Amino acid sequence: MTTASTATETSATSGPETADVVVVGAGFSGLYALYRLRKLNLKVVCFEAGDGVGGTWYWNRYPGARVDIESMQYSYSFDDDLQQEWRWPEYFSPQADLEGYANHVADRFGLREQIRFNARVNRLRWDEQAGRWHVSTERGDHVVARYIVAASGALDATNIPDFPGLDSFRGEWHHTSQWPKEKVSFAGKRVGLIGTGSTGLQATTEIGKTAGHLYVFQRTPAYSLPANNRPLPADYEREWKEHYADRRAEMSRNFALGYLPVQQYGSVFDYSPEERTRILEQAWAQRNGLLFLRTFTDTMMSLEANEVVAEFIRGKIREIVKDPEVAELLCPKTYPVGTKRICMDTGYFETFNRPNVTLVDVRSNPITEITPTGLRTTAGEYDLDLLILATGFDAVTGSLTRMNVTGVGGTDLREKWAERPTNFLGFMVAGFPNLFMIHGPGSPGVLAQMITGGEWQVDWAADVIQDLDRNGYASIDTTDAAEQGWAAEMAEMAAKTLYQHANSWYVGANIPGKPRYFMIYIGGFDQYKRRCGEQVSKGYEGFVLTKDKRRTA
Numbered sequence: 216m217t218t219a220s221t222a223t224e225t226s227a228t229s230g231p232e233t234a235d236v237v238v239v240g241a242g243f244s245g246l247y248a249l250y251r252l253r254k255l256n257l258k259v260v261c262f263e264a265g266d267g268v269g270g271t272w273y274w275n276r277y278p279g280a281r282v283d284i285e286s287m288q289y290s291y292s293f294d295d296d297l298q299q300e301w302r303w304p305e306y307f308s309p310q311a312d313l314e315g316y317a318n319h320v321a322d323r324f325g326l327r328e329q330i331r332f333n334a335r336v337n338r339l340r341w342d343e344q345a346g347r348w349h350v351s352t353e354r355g356d357h358v359v360a361r362y363i364v365a366a367s368g369a370l371d372a373t374n375i376p377d378f379p380g381l382d383s384f385r386g387e388w389h390h391t392s393q394w395p396k397e398k399v400s401f402a403g404k405r406v407g408l409i410g411t412g413s414t415g416l417q418a419t420t421e422i423g424k425t426a427g428h429l430y431v432f433q434r435t436p437a438y439s440l441p442a443n444n445r446p447l448p449a450d451y452e453r454e455w456k457e458h459y460a461d462r463r464a465e466m467s468r469n470f471a472l473g474y475l476p477v478q479q480y481g482s483v484f485d486y487s488p489e490e491r492t493r494i495l496e497q498a499w500a501q502r503n504g505l506l507f508l509r510t511f512t513d514t515m516m517s518l519e520a521n522e523v524v525a526e527f528i529r530g531k532i533r534e535i536v537k538d539p540e541v542a543e544l545l546c547p548k549t550y551p552v553g554t555k556r557i558c559m560d561t562g563y564f565e566t567f568n569r570p571n572v573t574l575v576d577v578r579s580n581p582i583t584e585i586t587p588t589g590l591r592t593t594a595g596e597y598d599l600d601l602l603i604l605a606t607g608f609d610a611v612t613g614s615l616t617r618m619n620v621t622g623v624g625g626t627d628l629r630e631k632w633a634e635r636p637t638n639f640l641g642f643m644v645a646g647f648p649n650l651f652m653i654h655g656p657g658s659p660g661v662l663a664q665m666i667t668g669g670e671w672q673v674d675w676a677a678d679v680i681q682d683l684d685r686n687g688y689a690s691i692d693t694t695d696a697a698e699q700g701w702a703a704e705m706a707e708m709a710a711k712t713l714y715q716h717a718n719s720w721y722v723g724a725n726i727p728g729k730p731r732y733f734m735i736y737i738g739g740f741d742q743y744k745r746r747c748g749e750q751v752s753k754g755y756e757g758f759v760l761t762k763d764k765r766r767t768a
C-alpha cells in the first residue's frame with residue numbers, strides 16, 4: 216500500500232447537494248448497491264436515465280427479449296425470503312418478468328426513494344482540491360459526493376451505426392435497446408431488421424410470426440442453440456428452493472457463478488466420431504442453452520475441438536432450414552463457436568422456412584444507405600414500413616466513456632482508454648479516485664452470471680468504503696503499474712482461449728475506432744475473488760490510499 220496525504224476537504228459545499236455515494240444506474244447492480252450501502256448509514260443518491268428500474272431489463276423491451284441464464288440462478292441471492300417467495304414462471308425469463316422482479320425488489324426493500332429517475336448522468340468530474348466527485352445530469356441535477364459506484368451497465372451504450380440517410384427514413388424506426396413501451400404492430404407491414412446477434416435472433420423469431428414481410432439483414436451469421444425453454448415445473452422450483460443456500464454457495468465458487476450440474480465428457484478427441492455425434496445429439500436435445508458448450512472440456516480451448524462442435528451446429532442448421540442456399544448463409548464459418556456470445560433461440564432457424572421471411576446477405580452486398588422509403592444495399596433496394604436496428608452496444612466501456620468522466624489533472628477517461636481500457640482488478644482506474652466500476656472492463660462481468668457477480672462487486676466496494684472510513688482515509692486510487700500488471704495477467708489468460716479469433720464486442724471490434732482489446736477477465740469469478748481478496752489482505756497492494764487530513768489533524 217502507498218499512502219499520500221494530499222487531499223483536503225474544503226468546507227464549500229453549501230451550493231450543490233452533497234452525498235456520500237452516488238450510484239449511477241438503477242439496474243440490478245445499482246439496486247443492490249442502494250440496499251447494501253444503506254446498511255453503512257451513508258447518504259446515497261442514485262441517478263437513473265430511465266423512468267423505471269431494471270437497467271438492461273428496462274431498456275431492452277423489444278419483442279422476444281429473454282435472458283439466457285436460468286432464472287432460478289439469474290436472480291438476487293442477498294435475501295433468502297426474497298428468493299423463497301419469488302416465483303419464476305419459466306426457466307428463462309422474458310423481459311417483462313425480469314422488469315417486474317426489479318420493481319418488486321425496489322418496492323420490497325424501499326429503494327425507490329433514493330432514485331432520481333429520468334436523470335441521465337452526463338458529467339462526472341473529480342475535484343482534486345476537495346477530494347470530491349461532481350455529478351451532473353442532463354436534466355440539471357448537481358450532486359457532490361465522496362464516492363461513485365458506476366453500475367451503468369456493460370450492455371447499455373446503444374450502437375447506432377452511421378448509416379447514411381437514417382434520418383430521412385419516413386417509416387418508424389427503433390433500436391432494440393430503446394424500444395418504446397407502447398406496443399409496436401408488425402401486422403401487414405414490411406419490416407427490415409439489421410443485426411443477427413442474440414437480440415436480432417430473438418426479435419426475428421417473434422416478429423416473423425406476425426410481420427407482413429420481414430427482411431433480416433445479416434452481416435455475420437450466429438451460432439445459436441436451442442433454449443429448451445419451458446414453464447418451470449413445480450418440483451424443479453421446490454427442489455431449488457429447498458437447496459438454495461447450498462446452490463448459491465456452490466455458485467459462488469464456480470468460475471461463471473453458475474450452478475452447472477452437467478456431465479463433461481473430456482476432450483472431443485477421446486471419442487469416436489459416432490460417439491461424439493451421439494453425445495452432442497443428446498446435449499442438443501436436453502441441455503439448456505449455454506450448457507451445451509460445456510459438453511466437452513476442450514471446446515473453448517482448441518480450434519480443432521471447437522470445429523467439431525461448430526460443424527455439428529452447422530449440421531443442425533442445414534437440417535432445419537429447408538432452402539439449402541439460405542441454410543448455407545445462416546451457417547457461421549468465420550469464427551469459432553462461443554467466441555462471440557453464443558445465442559439461444561426458440562425457433563430462430565425455423566423462421567427462415569416461413570414465406571414471409573427473407574434473409575438478406577449484407578456481407579456480400581453491404582448496406583449503402585437508408586432511404587426515405589427503405590434500405591439500399593449494393594445489390595438492390597428494399598421498401599420498408601418499419602426498420603429495426605438490432606446492432607448491439609458499445610459494450611463494457613461505452614456506458615462509462617459516454618458519461619464525460621474526468622479525473623486527476625482533468626484527464627478524460629476516453630483519453631486514458633484511447634489505446635486500451637486498462638484498470639486495476641476491474642475495479643478502479645488510476646487517476647480516477649473513489650470511482651468503483653461494476654461489470655466494467657477487467658472484471659469477469661459479462662462472462663459470469665451478472666446478478667450474482669454484481670452483488671459481489673458491490674459488496675467489495677461497500678467493504679472498501681467501510682474500511683477507508685474506519686481507518687481515516689479520504690480516498691483510494693490505483694497506479695499505472697498496477698493496471699499494467701492486471702492487463703498482463705488478463706492477457707496471459709485470454710491468450711490460452713479462442714476468444715481472439717472473433718471480431719466480437721468482447722474485443723471492441725463492433726465499434727469503428729475502438730481499440731481491439733479483450734476487455735473481460737477470463738480467469739473465472741472464483742479466481743477473480745481470490746485475487747481481489749489477496750490485494751486487500753496485502754494491505755491494499757496496488758492501491759494508493761490517502762489520509763483524511765481532517766480526521767488525522
Ligand code: NA7
Nearest residue numbers: 376410411412413414415434435556605606607608720725
Ligand atoms: P451484438 O451481439 O453486438 O449483435 C449486433 C449485430 O448487428 C451483429 O449481427 C452485427 O453484425 C450487426 N451489425 C452491427 N453493425 C452493423 C452494420 N453496420 N451493418 C450490418 N450489421 C451490423 O448485439 P446484440 O444486441 O444482439 O447482443 C448483445 C448482447 O446482449 C449479447 O451478446 C448477449 O450477451 C446479450 P457483425 O457481427 O458485427 O458482423
